[in-house]
Amino acid sequence: MKFELHFDKDIYNSQMDLLFDLAWKDKIAYYKNSQYFGILLAFIGIAMIYNRPNVFGIGYVFVFFGLSNLISFVYYYFKIRSFYKRMENVKVKEINDFHYVKYMNLEFTENALIATSGDHFNLIQWSEFMDYIVKENNLILITKDYEPLILSEIEVGSENFEEIISFVKAKFEGRVKNS
Template sequence: MKFELEFDKDVYNKQMDLLFDLNWKKKKDYYKNSQYLGLILIIIGIVLIYKRPNIFGIGYCFVFFGLSNLVSFIYYYFKIRSFYKRMEDVKVKEINDFHYIKYMNLEFTEDALITTSGDHFNLIQWSEFIHYIVKENNLILITKDYESFILGEIEVGLENFEKITSFVKVKFETKKEND
């Protein structure tokens, strides 16, 4: 199966946001909630220390656990924020690159996925892929190097998207049987 895809900036941005959410959303939500827990524990600990400082040091334990939750939140907040900024820079660079190259060819063969755009040619054997995900009408293929390829239903149409997903599913099932 061979497809010629036209680059659309809006579709690309939505797909990159989807990839970001798949990677970081659970962790971001968990640490957002741990921030509130940390603040509550610190407040309870301070109140216990102020009201009754000699109750087995329980107030200090609350402050310690609250700070440990808060420190992990701060660490991941800055880590996720810096990753998002880098991702935004990459998105701008890719959009500028594709401004000159309007079309990309994808070919699904029995042995590999072949992508060509302008002067760039990429051949990836099916054995290099470790996982695939169908999420929000997008097919995401992940390689052993954690490089991802994403293809949306909006880019190829519903009928072709169903053909591609069933083809990829068969490829992964035969790969599992061979392993």
């Protein structure tokens, strides 16, 4: 199966946002909730220390665990924010690069996935893919180097997208049976 994909900035941005959510959404939710728990523990600990400073040091334990939750929240807040800024810079660079190359050929063969755009040629053997995910009408193929290749239903059409998904699913099932 061979497809010619035309670059669309809006589709690309939505695909990159989807990849960001897959990577960080659960961690963001977890640490957002842990900050509230940390503040609550620290507040209870400070109240216990203030009212009764020598009750087996329990107030200090609450303050310690509260601050450890808050420190992890602050660490991941800045880490995720930094990653998002870098991702935005990469998105802008990619959009500028694809401004000149308007299309990309994607070919699904029995042995490999072949992607060509302009002067660039990329051949990825099926054994190099670790997993695939179908999410929000997007097919995400993940290589062993954790490099995602994402294909949207809008880019190839509904019938072709279903055909691609069944082809990829057969490739992964065949690989599991052969192992």
